Amino acid sequence: MTHPFLDLPPLTAAHFAAIERRVAALLATEQDVVITQGEALLPLEGCIRGGARPGSTALNVVTGPYGQTFGDWLRDCGAHVVDLTVPFHTAVTAAQVAEALAAHPEIDFVSLVHAEAATGNTNPVAEIGEVVRAHGALFMLDAVASVGAEPLLPDAWGVDLCVIGAQKAMGGPAGVSAVSVSERAWERMAANPAAPRRSYLSLLDWKERWIDGGRAALPHAPAQLEMLGLEACVARIEEEGLETVTARHASAAAATRAGAQALGGGLEPYVHDSRDAAPVATTLRVPAGTDAAALVAHARAADPALPLVAGGGALSKEMIRVNHYGPDATRGTVLSSLAAVGAALADAGLRVDIEAAHRAVSETWPSR
Secondary structure, three states: OOOOOOOOOOOOHHHHHHHHHHHHHHOOOOOEEEEEOOOOHHHHHHHHHHHOOOOOEEEEEEOOHHHHHHHHHHHHOOOEEEEEEOOOOOOOOHHHHHHHHHHOOOEEEEEEEOEEOOOOEEOOHHHHHHHHHHHOOEEEEEOOOOEOOEOOOOOOOOOOEEEEEOOOOOOOOOOOEEEEEOHHHHHHHHOOOOOOOOOOOOHHHHHHHHHOOOOOOOOOOOOHHHHHHHHHHHHHHHHHOHHHHHHHHHHHHHHHHHHHHHHEOOOEEOOOOHHHEOOOOEEEEOOOOOOHHHHHHHHHOOOOOOOEEEOOHHHHHOEEEEOOOHHHOOHHHHHHHHHHHHHHHHHOOOOEOHHHHHHHHHHHOOOO
């Protein structure tokens, strides 16, 4: 019995390289692109362990949980870490980054998350990139949640290491990711004796055994399903048009925010300013005395496919997240999600206006 996901022929080096070129085009980058076969934490850790040196100083911008993770990795590498932490309901500014760099001129590595899906904020990378470039530090960006949901231009913004993943706005599998690497980043890793070598975390291995070899022979057997999934994601974006895809995500975010505010029931946007809100997901603060996790469970009881989750960790009791990304960045999904949340709030004894929410979504994102 044949099956489309079984008995796949091996992926050739030429096919692998062709997918890399399509990812590079998606990012509008002339830098080397390496596809890493694993969830995006793999290249993110590889970038930090390759770019941060013992005794160096790194600026780690913390606007959500992933920034906290990066700080832990940087310290484990022996770097002195300056954490620039801002409240999770807002975004960091280029002025704050400039101030931190001026206070610590020895900083030579900057790590930043573009969009924090977990907290629903997004950071102004273009402006921050100018500041980091003027300082001369290496700039690493986690763009896993932003790729496909909002503009992402690593070359134009001076990003040296830009990591993406397929599982959010690209609408693909979680088991494949990619990183664009500047020449400066390659030089930094090559000069770092502590950078991973002969390791699954090693980007240098990919450069030496894959890129420098003319991409003629893969270092190991490729994961066909994940690679084909990534290729299909890129093809779908190419067909729809990247600007159309990002506009769809922006519309989903604006409509969700407007609908949630019209819904009532004490529901409020978690990210205070709409300009700081990520287009990949909208986070909502539930009214005091209400348990967000219980509300989500109630809302999803009738439709478990709704892209609703409670906040992680300490935010599980106060935050609801609407993950309107990838195939869920649609007007219908936004309407269904808000209706389910409204019904759950009403069952909890709170006054809501689902019709008002519907009108707000329709006005913000008219149907065609």
